[in-house]
Amino acid sequence: MTPQHTTAAAVAVGDPVLQTVGVTKSFSGVRALEGVDFELRAGEIHTLVGENGAGKSTLIKVLTGVYTPDGGEVRYAGETVHFRRPADAQHAGISTIYQEVNLVPLLSVARNIFLGREPRRFGLIDVGAMNKRARELMAELGIDIDVTAELGRLGLGSQQMVALARAMSVDSRVVIMDEPTSSLESAEVETLFRVARGLRDRGVGLVFVSHRLDELWELCDRVTILRDGQWVHTGPMAQTTRLELVSKMLGRDVDEVRAGGATEFGASHRQSGEPALVVSGLDVANRLHGVDLTVHPGEVVGLAGLLGSGRSETVKAVYGALKARSGEVSVAGRKVRTGSVRGALASGVALLSEDRKAEGIVPDLSVRDNIALAVLPRMSRAGVVSEARIDALVDTFMKRLRIKASSPDQKVRELSGGNQQKVLIARWLATEPTVFLLDEPTRGIDVGAKAEVQALIDELAEQGLAVVLISSEMDELVEGADRIVVLHDGHVQAELDSTDLSSSELLAALAGDRAADPQAPIETEGQHA
Amino acid sequence: MSTTTADPATSNAPEAALANRARFASLVQRQGALAIFVVVVAVASVSFDTFASRGNLTGIAVQASFLAMLALGMTFVIMTGGIDLSVGSVFALGGVLAAWGSQHGTLVAFVLPLAVCGAIGLVQGLVIARGGLPPFIVTLAGLLFARGLLLLLSDEGATTYKVPRGSSFRELAQGELLGVPYPVILVVVFFAIGALVLHRTSYGASVLAIGGQEDAADLMGLPVQRTKVLTYVASALLAGFGGVMIASYTSSGVTILGVGTELEAIAAVVLGGTLLTGGAGTVLGTLVGVLLLQVIKNVINQVGSLDSDWQSVVSGTILLLVVTLQRFLTRVERR
Numbered sequence: 001m002t003p004q005h006t007t008a009a010a011v012a013v014g015d016p017v018l019q020t021v022g023v024t025k026s027f028s029g030v031r032a033l034e035g036v037d038f039e040l041r042a043g044e045i046h047t048l049v050g051e052n053g054a055g056k057s058t059l060i061k062v063l064t065g066v067y068t069p070d071g072g073e074v075r076y077a078g079e080t081v082h083f084r085r086p087a088d089a090q091h092a093g094i095s096t097i098y099q100e101v102n103l104v105p106l107l108s109v110a111r112n113i114f115l116g117r118e119p120r121r122f123g124l125i126d127v128g129a130m131n132k133r134a135r136e137l138m139a140e141l142g143i144d145i146d147v148t149a150e151l152g153r154l155g156l157g158s159q160q161m162v163a164l165a166r167a168m169s170v171d172s173r174v175v176i177m178d179e180p181t182s183s184l185e186s187a188e189v190e191t192l193f194r195v196a197r198g199l200r201d202r203g204v205g206l207v208f209v210s211h212r213l214d215e216l217w218e219l220c221d222r223v224t225i226l227r228d229g230q231w232v233h234t235g236p237m238a239q240t241t242r243l244e245l246v247s248k249m250l251g252r253d254v255d256e257v258r259a260g261g262a263t264e265f266g267a268s269h270r271q272s273g274e275p276a277l278v279v280s281g282l283d284v285a286n287r288l289h290g291v292d293l294t295v296h297p298g299e300v301v302g303l304a305g306l307l308g309s310g311r312s313e314t315v316k317a318v319y320g321a322l323k324a325r326s327g328e329v330s331v332a333g334r335k336v337r338t339g340s341v342r343g344a345l346a347s348g349v350a351l352l353s354e355d356r357k358a359e360g361i362v363p364d365l366s367v368r369d370n371i372a373l374a375v376l377p378r379m380s381r382a383g384v385v386s387e388a389r390i391d392a393l394v395d396t397f398m399k400r401l402r403i404k405a406s407s408p409d410q411k412v413r414e415l416s417g418g419n420q421q422k423v424l425i426a427r428w429l430a431t432e433p434t435v436f437l438l439d440e441p442t443r444g445i446d447v448g449a450k451a452e453v454q455a456l457i458d459e460l461a462e463q464g465l466a467v468v469l470i471s472s473e474m475d476e477l478v479e480g481a482d483r484i485v486v487l488h489d490g491h492v493q494a495e496l497d498s499t500d501l502s503s504s505e506l507l508a509a510l511a512g513d514r515a516a517d518p519q520a521p522i523e524t525e526g527q528h529a
Numbered sequence: 530m531s532t533t534t535a536d537p538a539t540s541n542a543p544e545a546a547l548a549n550r551a552r553f554a555s556l557v558q559r560q561g562a563l564a565i566f567v568v569v570v571a572v573a574s575v576s577f578d579t580f581a582s583r584g585n586l587t588g589i590a591v592q593a594s595f596l597a598m599l600a601l602g603m604t605f606v607i608m609t610g611g612i613d614l615s616v617g618s619v620f621a622l623g624g625v626l627a628a629w630g631s632q633h634g635t636l637v638a639f640v641l642p643l644a645v646c647g648a649i650g651l652v653q654g655l656v657i658a659r660g661g662l663p664p665f666i667v668t669l670a671g672l673l674f675a676r677g678l679l680l681l682l683s684d685e686g687a688t689t690y691k692v693p694r695g696s697s698f699r700e701l702a703q704g705e706l707l708g709v710p711y712p713v714i715l716v717v718v719f720f721a722i723g724a725l726v727l728h729r730t731s732y733g734a735s736v737l738a739i740g741g742q743e744d745a746a747d748l749m750g751l752p753v754q755r756t757k758v759l760t761y762v763a764s765a766l767l768a769g770f771g772g773v774m775i776a777s778y779t780s781s782g783v784t785i786l787g788v789g790t791e792l793e794a795i796a797a798v799v800l801g802g803t804l805l806t807g808g809a810g811t812v813l814g815t816l817v818g819v820l821l822l823q824v825i826k827n828v829i830n831q832v833g834s835l836d837s838d839w840q841s842v843v844s845g846t847i848l849l850l851v852v853t854l855q856r857f858l859t860r861v862e863r864r
């Protein structure tokens with residue numbers, strides 16, 4: 001570990017290390033934070049909770065010098081500080097993983113981990129030592145990747161682990177993680193938790209943000225809840241029930257917050273008629289080896305598997321975004337040319353992709369235009385677009401998904417992370433596809449909107465849409481899907497009926513833990529009722 | 530169904546194969562210009578007896594050395610995701626200042642042009658980095674400014690300052706060491722330093738990070754503004770030094786030099802495999818790009834019947850070919 005040169009005094013475990021007092025921040029007149037008090041103590045894991053757009057990321061950016069607060073102050077180790085840029089906060093000993101994976105895709109993994117603090121020899125970067133340290137760090141995290149490979153070639157999950165390695169590689173007093181688990185599988189989440197607990201035990205203060213609420217009780221000591229840019233509550237995690245948390249976060253009575261299942265998905269759907277999507281022998285060089293998949297209208301089929309099992313690749317290949325070496329895809333009985341996105345779109349296939357930042361969102365267009373983008377051809381007559389119809393459509397989706405924006409004309413770039421996701425979901429939902437491929441549709445969005453998206457998927461399936469659902473949240477798969485196809489190394493390994501399946505059984509199946517749980521209702525292909 | 534225990538060896542094999550293929554594709558991308566360069570040189574050596582002569586090859590190397598200096602600075606600028614249109618004018622200005630300065634001593638011939646050109650680079654860098662203005666516009670203004678200053682100094686180009694006979698300043702570009710002209714040695718040294726700076730210093734790492742993803746570089750705490758300012762200063766200094774070299778070589782401050790040279794420098798950088806969007810590339814690739822352009826000029830001069838205007842036609846065609854090839858390869862690679 002490189003020694004940290006900080007001027008701030010040492011902080012005893014349990015004492016405040018990083019604080020805001022009455023912090024206010026507005027963006028062109030819109031209040032993002034309003035008099036927020038926040039206190040992080042040394043040796044605790046503190047979670048920031050709130051709906052999409054509540055101001056969590058903004059608070060983190062104020063704490064770390066990305067934004068200068070309009071009012072109020074930031075204190076670090078008991079002293080008022082004015083970080084003018086992220087570098088200032090880092091040099092003071094605050095390590096941050098920002099919400100969007102913020103690394104440089106064209107540089108190698110090792111470079112990304114050590115950018116700005118590379119190991120030196122004779123004043124020059126010691127590439128050998130850098131790669132070696134990077135390899136050690138990744139090994140510690142249990143991630144087996146080539147550290148000299150370009151970062152951009154890795155999946156989002158691996159990229160998040162690289163960001164974690166970067167945060168770990170310095171000796172920090174405060175580590176802040178804004179939704180670090182959104183693209184991680186349970187194994188990686190476990191690793192991250194282990195690392196986080198290790199840091200806490202060494203007296204480091206940690207801030208943790210996640211919309212996967214269950215994680216919070218597992219990891220965090222205290223919670224601060226924000227709503228609409230205002231502080232609502234701070235307290236020990238153990239004394240806060242899920243119901244309380246959600247009700248405070250949404251600003252509704254406890255009774256109003258239903259305590260139903262873990263998700264908003266309803267019962268299984270009736271499936272009818274000819275299959276809407278038939279995939280046979282889909283083969284993508286090095287990734288997929290003969291994947292078969294059949295989805296009927298009104299059916300939700302889940303794809304499960306570990307990192308690198310080929311789930312995203314399967315839907316991408318069906319959508320034509322990945323070139324298939326062999327295999328056939330047909331929609332509603334008609335063959336679709338593989339490897340052509342236009343062909344897939346024309347036959348009614350839509351894909352909500354995993355990497356929404358890279359594929360889809362147009363940051364400088366307005367919310368309205370982003371939603372309308374895909375439906376424009378349908379909404380226009382003789383080239384003339386019906387503005388009124390688009391406005392109506394945009395309005396419906398903004399209400400339904402509770403997209404928090406100052407107006408439909410706000411640039412998507414300015415929305416909070418979760419609200420950007422909602423805009424993309426709205427865009428694809430608006431196209432009314434025949435086959436909808438959803439890759440992690442609820443990633444990064446808050447409980448309220450999650451329920452809404454789940455209900456929407458359900459509703460669309462009721463109306464006869466064929467859905468393929470990928471999710472790393474087991475509850476979502478088990479409750480949302482009628483059938484679950486388990487992938488392993490690009491093969492279909494098993495097909496499970498989800499009716500009587502529990503999340504833990506699915507997890508066990510994924511881990512290949514059949515011997516340990518012989519009762520697990522695993523059926524091989526074609527045997528399900 | 531196959532066994533469920535993941536075998537690390539088999540699960541990694543496809544990853545490794547993929548990485549190898551990607552490596553190969555990016556190798557071809559980076560060395561595309563080198564391949565064409567080798568072919569052109571081979572064909573030229575066979576076709577013209579005069580081409581491979583020591584005299585001709587030395588001539589090519591010296592002729593290329595001036596553009597090489599500009600292209601080296603341009604490489605760093607482009608890697609940060611920027612562009613520097615001012616270098617052609619700054620190059621000419623440096624030459625005129627050096628020639629004028631040499632009348633007051635060799636030291637002045639070095640210091641004066643570098644100070645003025647460095648100042649131009651500094652202002653451009655500050656406006657781009659601090660003010661956040663687009664490099665295209667700022668350096669376009671720099672182009673006009675430097676050219677205007679040059680015309681003022683030389684009575685609208687009518688006065689050509691001469692380097693005094695017997696001045697040691699002439700040695701810089703006309704002298705040689707063990708038969709190798711100094712300009713060639715300087716280029717080799719500068720490019721070696723450039724490569725070292727790019728790959729082995731934190732400044733170089735910042736350059737690549739900024740070009741790759743500027744927001745991320747900022748969030749990672751890299752000195753984004755300082756790096757950009759330094760890069761534009763370096764570019765202007767190298768252009769100015771190119772001017773100093775050519776003043777020494779021609780023993781005068783030629784005022785009509787450098788028109789469109791910034792575009793040649795950009796062409797050389799892109800030929801050398803540096804992404805025009807920034808974030809990736811090599812210094813040595815740029816050197817190959819410069820040499821390729823120079824060899825094409827030379828070959829067309831050798832064909833007596835061809836007008837020298839064909840130089841641009843051929844260079845342009847090759848540039849288009851290489852860029853198309855690069856794009857095609859990156860696409861294959863991303864699949």
Ligand SMILES: Nc1ncnc2c1ncn2[C@@H]1O[C@H](COP(=O)(O)OP(=O)(O)OP(=O)(O)O)[C@@H](O)[C@H]1O
Pocket residue numbers: 027028030031032050051052053054055056057058059099404405413414415416417418419444
């Ligand atoms: N650069 C900006 N310009 C304008 N408005 C902004 C900007 N950044 C944030 N906002 C607004 O500030 C509010 C808070 O956003 P913030 O990103 O802090 O939310 P969040 O709690 O992190 O949400 P999420 O869970 O979706 O990440 C949002 O309404 C957002 O639109």
Ligand SMILES: [Mg+2]
Pocket residue numbers: 056057058099178416417418
């Ligand atoms: Mg956020």
